[in-house]
Amino acid sequence: MYRLLLLCLCLSLPSALLAATRFTLLSPENSQDMRMRYYREVMQLALEKTRPEYGDYELLDSLPMNKARMRIEVQEQGKNALFIVDSWPYQGEAVADQVASIPFPIDMGILGYRVCFVGSDRAAELARVNTLDQLRHFTQGVGTGWQDAVILRNGGLTVHEVDNYESLFRMVARGRIDLFCRGVSELRSEQLTHKEMTDLLVDDALLIYYPLPRVFYTHPNNREALQRVERGLQLAWQDGSLQALWRKSFGPAIAFAKLSQRRLLRLDNPFLDGISFDYRHYFYNPQTDRFGDY
Numbered sequence: 135m136y137r138l139l140l141l142c143l144c145l146s147l148p149s150a151l152l153a154a155t156r157f158t159l160l161s162p163e164n165s166q167d168m169r170m171r172y173y174r175e176v177m178q179l180a181l182e183k184t185r186p187e188y189g190d191y192e193l194l195d196s197l198p199m200n201k202a203r204m205r206i207e208v209q210e211q212g213k214n215a216l217f218i219v220d221s222w223p224y225q226g227e228a229v230a231d232q233v234a235s236i237p238f239p240i241d242m243g244i245l246g247y248r249v250c251f252v253g254s255d256r257a258a259e260l261a262r263v264n265t266l267d268q269l270r271h272f273t274q275g276v277g278t279g280w281q282d283a284v285i286l287r288n289g290g291l292t293v294h295e296v297d298n299y300e301s302l303f304r305m306v307a308r309g310r311i312d313l314f315c316r317g318v319s320e321l322r323s324e325q326l327t328h329k330e331m332t333d334l335l336v337d338d339a340l341l342i343y344y345p346l347p348r349v350f351y352t353h354p355n356n357r358e359a360l361q362r363v364e365r366g367l368q369l370a371w372q373d374g375s376l377q378a379l380w381r382k383s384f385g386p387a388i389a390f391a392k393l394s395q396r397r398l399l400r401l402d403n404p405f406l407d408g409i410s411f412d413y414r415h416y417f418y419n420p421q422t423d424r425f426g427d428y
Contacts, residue, residue: 180366
């Protein structure tokens with residue numbers, strides 16, 4: 135009798151009240167890697183916004199992995215919905231039905247504004263660069279599988295791809311590559327975590343820009359998880375809480391980079407031809423300090 139009553143009660147309750155939905159977000163590559171902090175806060179904000187509609191949740195961290203590995207893992211259907219952050223369009227080996235995306239540029243384009251780490255032996259020469267032709271005399275390092283490699287090569291720049299993100303800082307400091315150009319949102323924290331490298335300098339002259347929408351990806355079978363996160367992002371955008379989180383996260387970095395005092399060099403992003411959503415509606419323009427003013 136009691137067992138039957140309990141069973142009936144459980145069947146009558148909404149599933150959200152029985153168990154929290156589990157989400158897994160890509161973790162940082164190492165303890166010094168601060169790049170995922172903002173994306174985790176965005177995911178949590180989106181899940182909080184949808185708690186009344188979808189119920190409780192758990193937000194877990196994945197095991198550390200590089201980009202090549204994450205693009206494999208996201209194609210596997212797991213018990214906890216794995217979300218990764220990657221550039222648009224998806225650059226893995228998957229066919230279209232093996233990965234799904236949320237058409238929302240999570241960081242509002244800030245990662246496309248690039249300031250370079252440079253070795254002490256080439257810093258003075260870089261400070262005199264005024265054109266893309268002059269910049270082509272410098273080698274650039276990127277992580278293996280990063281979309282940046284194709285964008286930079288498309289602009290005629292020489293690129294070296296390196297498996298280990300942390301190695302790129304050491305290679306620049308030792309003169310093995312000339313530049314490691316970072317998103318403005320990444321620059322300040324990375325300078326602080328590598329301040330012991332006295333031959334690793336931050337260039338104070340150039341600002342390289344190419345549009346780089348970054349979105350959440352997951353396995354297409356995670357349909358409800360996809361709907362929930364997209365709904366949460368839109369709610370946070372509409373009430374301004376997402377923009378507030380963005381400014382709190384990136385405002386100090388933008389001030390540190392002194393964007394208005396730099397010479398701007400633009401590159402095209404060939405991946406955005408025929409893009410299926412209007413990322414520009416959300417993009418931040420540092421010259422006007424507004425969103426959607428691309």
